[in-house]
Amino acid sequence: MANRVEGVTEKLLECAMQEFLANGYNGASMRTIAENAGTTPRSIYTRYEDKEGLFCALVEKQAKELTDFFEQHMQGYSQRPVEEQRELFHDEEFENEHKGYMQSIIDLMYDSFDAFKLLICCAEGTKYGRFIEDIAELDEKYTLKYIEDTGNDVISSGRAGKLLIHQLCSSYMYGFFEVIRHDMSKEEAQVHISQLQDFFSHGWDKLFNP
Structure with missing residues (x-):
């Protein structure tokens, strides 16, 4: 399991940073972040619970x-x-x-x-x-x-x-x-x-x- 998701968290954070900087918290799209990171919105919610949790991690x-x-x-x-x-x-x-x-x-x-x-x-x-x-x-x-x-x-x-x-x-x-x-x-x-x-x-x- 650990090997299968290796690097996903780092990529998510990188893509989230770009999306939040471009569109602000309210305008940012979790689906866009997931797509740019090559994963699914579910993968984000598994790690950060919600959109604010992802923002706070940054x-x-x-x-x-x-x-x-x-x-x-x-x-x-x-x-x-x-x-x-x-x-x-x-x-x-x-x-x-x-x-x-x-x-x-x-x-x-x-x-x-x-x-x-x-x-x-x-x-x-x-x-x-x-x-x-x-x-x-x-x-x-x-x-x-x-x-x-x-x-x-x-x-x-x-x-x-x-x-x-x-x-x-x-x-x-x-x-x-x-x-x-x-x-x-x-x-x-x-x-x-x-x-x-x-x-x-x-x-x-x-x-x-x-």
Whole structure:
């Protein structure tokens, strides 16, 4: 049995990747995937239960890895001494550390570009349809924690409300993942994300430290 189906799973995943990239999750055809893989729809359902299961097999590892990476970094920063956190925008050592962190994320995305293309552009209708929003919610969670832990008065003073915090975190994350949506090269992505980071850092600094 194992010898008879050897290579079928790999071919299915390859053809599924092509079909989902071309037509999105909702427009993709399981019959087309099966035909291109030289097998039957039943063979797909035997392995992945349903269409979403097949899609998830292509992206779940990358989605978890990136989400965990984001959260671990933000959690790690939130555990630093309060005085150190207050110097967030004026600490050269942290700035260099953050650049390294961003480079690691870029490396991770570009090592699995097609999987991230699926997550960003083709996941509507799956449990990953809110992938960017979920990352943005993490960013928002730790931004509010930073405000509380450092005693910053950005909200209590009225300089910003929680809705604005939410919008800024969402805007940043949507801007971040534009590198995937627009098929930027890795070199272009590095420039784009650096510029985006500079813009938002100055904006946050203005809000937190007027």
